[in-house]
Amino acid sequence: MAIVHEFNYFKPSSIDEAIELLNEYGAKARVLSGGTDLVVRIKDGFETPDxxxxxxxxxxLKTLEFKDNKLIVGSLVTFNELIDNETVKEKFPLLWESAKTVASMGIRNRAxxxxNICSAVPSLDSGPALLLYEATVVVKGKDGERRIPIEEWFLGPRKTALKEGELVEYIxxxxxxxxxxxxxxxxxxYNGEDLAQVGVGVLALSGNEYRVAFCAVGPKPTRAKKIESLLNGKELSDSLIEEAKKLVExxxxxxxxxxxxxxxxxxMAKVMLDRALKAAVGRLNGKGPDYGTRLI
Ligand SMILES: Cc1cc2nc3c(=O)[nH]c(=O)nc-3n(C[C@H](O)[C@H](O)[C@H](O)COP(=O)(O)OP(=O)(O)OC[C@H]3O[C@@H](n4cnc5c(N)ncnc54)[C@H](O)[C@@H]3O)c2cc1C
Known part of the structure; x- marks a missing residue:
C-alpha cells in the first residue's frame, strides 16, 4: 500500500540539526529510524506528521560498545546488530535472547x-530485558541531555517520558x-512476524536474587515486584514457583x-513464569537450555 499522506522529509547531518527540526515542527514531527513501526502507521493513517x-x-547514533561495565546501545543499533555482537551474547544474554524473538530477519535488519521503546506498545520484546537490567535511556533536546531510568520511561500504550523536541541518543x-x-x-x-501475546523475562542473580518482568499483559511492560519479594533470598523449588504463580494475578x-x-x-503467563524461572536458574547453575531455545 502506498503512502498517501504528504509530509516534509528531512535528513539532518547532525544531532543538533535534528533537534532544531524537532523543535520547529513540535507535535507534528516524527523521528524516522528503521521505519518498521512508523512507516506502517503513516501508511495506515494512524500518524499524519508534517x-x-x-x-x-x-x-x-550507531555506537555499540561495552565501556566502564556498561553496554552503550546507540539509537540506530538494530536488533540484528545486537544479536551479532559477541559481548551482548556473552555478558547480556537475556537481551540477546529477547532480540532473537523480534519479528523476522528482514525486520530485525532495520528495526x-x-x-522499539519509543513505540511503547505493550507487547514490545525489549521491554522486559531493559527493565531487568535496569537500563537508562539518554535523550537529547535543545536544553541538553536527560537520563531517564527505564522504570520511568513507559507511561502507557504508545506513551513515554520523551518530551516534544527530544530524541533518544542511546540506551x-x-x-x-x-x-x-x-x-x-x-x-x-506463530513463529516469525508476530507480536507477543505474553512475554515473560527473568533475571536470576547469585545469592538467590530474582528479577521478573512481563510484557503484553498490561498497558506497559512492568517489573513484578511482589513476585520478586516472594522469591528473593529463597532457593527455587516447585512449591515456591507455585506460590509465585498465584501472585501473577x-x-x-x-x-x-x-x-x-x-x-x-x-x-499462559503463569505457565511461562514457571518455565522462565526454571530456565534462568538452570542457566545460572551451568545447566538449563541454551539461550535462544524456544520454551513455549
Ligand atoms: C511485520 C512486523 C513485525 C514486528 N514484530 C515485532 C516483534 O516481534 N516484537 C516487537 O517488539 N516489535 C515488533 N514489530 C514492531 C517494530 O518492528 C519494532 O517496534 C521496532 O523495534 C521499531 O524500531 P524502528 O527503528 O523501526 O522504529 P521506527 O519505526 O523508525 O520508529 C518507531 C517510533 O519511535 C520513534 N523513534 C524512533 N527512533 C527514535 C529516536 N531515536 N528518538 C525518538 N523517537 C524515535 C519514531 O518517531 C516512531 O514513533 C514488528 C513490526 C512489523 C512491521
Missing part, C-alpha cells in the same frame, strides 16, 4: 531497540555486578484483543 526526520545518517545498560543468567519467553500465534492486567483472550493470557 515532518519526518530521518536520523539514519547520524553516525554518532532498532530505541525505536545504557549496566552489567549486573553478580553472576547472573536470564530467560525471556515469548508466546506468539496481582501483577498483570491482560486484555482481550485480536491476538488472545485475557483468560488465555493469564493462564
Amino acid at each position: 515532518a519526518v526526520i530521518d536520523i539514519k545518517g547520524l553516525e554518532e 532498532t531497540m530505541a525505536g 545504557e545498560i549496566p552489567l549486573p555486578q553478580k553472576k547472573h543468567a536470564g530467560c525471556y519467553v515469548k508466546l506468539g500465534r 496481582e501483577e498483570i492486567s491482560p486484555i482481550t484483543d485480536i491476538r488472545a483472550t485475557k483468560e488465555y493470557r493469564m493462564h
Whole structure:
C-alpha cells in the first residue's frame, strides 16, 4: 500500500540539526529510524506528521560498545546488530535472547531497540530485558541531555517520558555486578512476524536474587515486584514457583484483543513464569537450555 499522506522529509547531518527540526515542527514531527513501526502507521493513517526526520545518517547514533561495565546501545543499533555482537551474547544474554524473538530477519535488519521503546506498545520484546537490567535511556533536546531510568520511561500504550523536541541518543545498560543468567519467553500465534501475546523475562542473580518482568499483559511492560519479594533470598523449588504463580494475578492486567483472550493470557503467563524461572536458574547453575531455545 502506498503512502498517501504528504509530509516534509528531512535528513539532518547532525544531532543538533535534528533537534532544531524537532523543535520547529513540535507535535507534528516524527523521528524516522528503521521505519518498521512508523512507516506502517503513516501508511495506515494512524500518524499524519508534517515532518519526518530521518536520523539514519547520524553516525554518532550507531555506537555499540561495552565501556566502564556498561553496554552503550546507540539509537540506530538494530536488533540484528545486537544479536551479532559477541559481548551482548556473552555478558547480556537475556537481551540477546529477547532480540532473537523480534519479528523476522528482514525486520530485525532495520528495526532498532530505541525505536522499539519509543513505540511503547505493550507487547514490545525489549521491554522486559531493559527493565531487568535496569537500563537508562539518554535523550537529547535543545536544553541538553536527560537520563531517564527505564522504570520511568513507559507511561502507557504508545506513551513515554520523551518530551516534544527530544530524541533518544542511546540506551545504557549496566552489567549486573553478580553472576547472573536470564530467560525471556515469548508466546506468539506463530513463529516469525508476530507480536507477543505474553512475554515473560527473568533475571536470576547469585545469592538467590530474582528479577521478573512481563510484557503484553498490561498497558506497559512492568517489573513484578511482589513476585520478586516472594522469591528473593529463597532457593527455587516447585512449591515456591507455585506460590509465585498465584501472585501473577496481582501483577498483570491482560486484555482481550485480536491476538488472545485475557483468560488465555493469564493462564499462559503463569505457565511461562514457571518455565522462565526454571530456565534462568538452570542457566545460572551451568545447566538449563541454551539461550535462544524456544520454551513455549
Ligand atoms: C511485520 C512486523 C513485525 C514486528 N514484530 C515485532 C516483534 O516481534 N516484537 C516487537 O517488539 N516489535 C515488533 N514489530 C514492531 C517494530 O518492528 C519494532 O517496534 C521496532 O523495534 C521499531 O524500531 P524502528 O527503528 O523501526 O522504529 P521506527 O519505526 O523508525 O520508529 C518507531 C517510533 O519511535 C520513534 N523513534 C524512533 N527512533 C527514535 C529516536 N531515536 N528518538 C525518538 N523517537 C524515535 C519514531 O518517531 C516512531 O514513533 C514488528 C513490526 C512489523 C512491521
